[in-house]
Amino acid sequence: MPMIDQPAPQFTADAVVDGGEFKKISLSDYKGKWLVLFFYPLDFTFVCPTEITQFRDRLAEFKSAKAEVLGCSVDSVHSHKRWLKDDLGNLGYPLVADLTKRISRDYGVLLEAAGIATRGTFIIDPDQKIQYMGIHNTSVGRDANEILRVLQGLQSGELCGAGWKKGSEFVKPGK
Secondary structure (H helix, E strand, C coil), rough: CCCCCCCCCCCCEEEEEHHHEEEEEHHHHCCCCCCEEEEECCCCCCHHHHHHHHHHCHHHHHHCCCCCCCECCCCCCHHHHHHHHHHHHHCCCCEECCCCCHHHCCCCCCCCCCCCCCCEEEEEEECEEEEEEECCCCCCCHHHHHHHHHHHHHHHCCCCCCCCCCCCCCCCCCC
């Protein structure tokens, strides 16, 4: 199971990038950059598109924070491509195919009995260490706004209280 401030599990897998092209993607491609890696259960489901499109809608803000976004599920690149074509349109970030379920298993988000990943989110720093991880039930979608807030807090290097937003004051020790 991955832990905070430990190396993120390495992977190389096929992905669909904008335009429906297939490309091999490795975690090492993101070395030197912040990365938001999120797992979702399956393509063509009900909650997943709400998250995936919210990340797309906030992508400029993630890019402004010098972070890349990468989605991953146990579906094939062909399923991803069809879902993008039929329902979601271009996202601006890749969707990784984890057909072997190794990536999901390595990140501790695989629900073995169901054969799918739960909703796991990882913020990986430029040194490829995990700085944030959140794992929750498949029935509740995550909020890209909160992930962006946490990313900005981590990048500040300061103490950020609950509800902190970029531009807010930091927590001062001893006060």
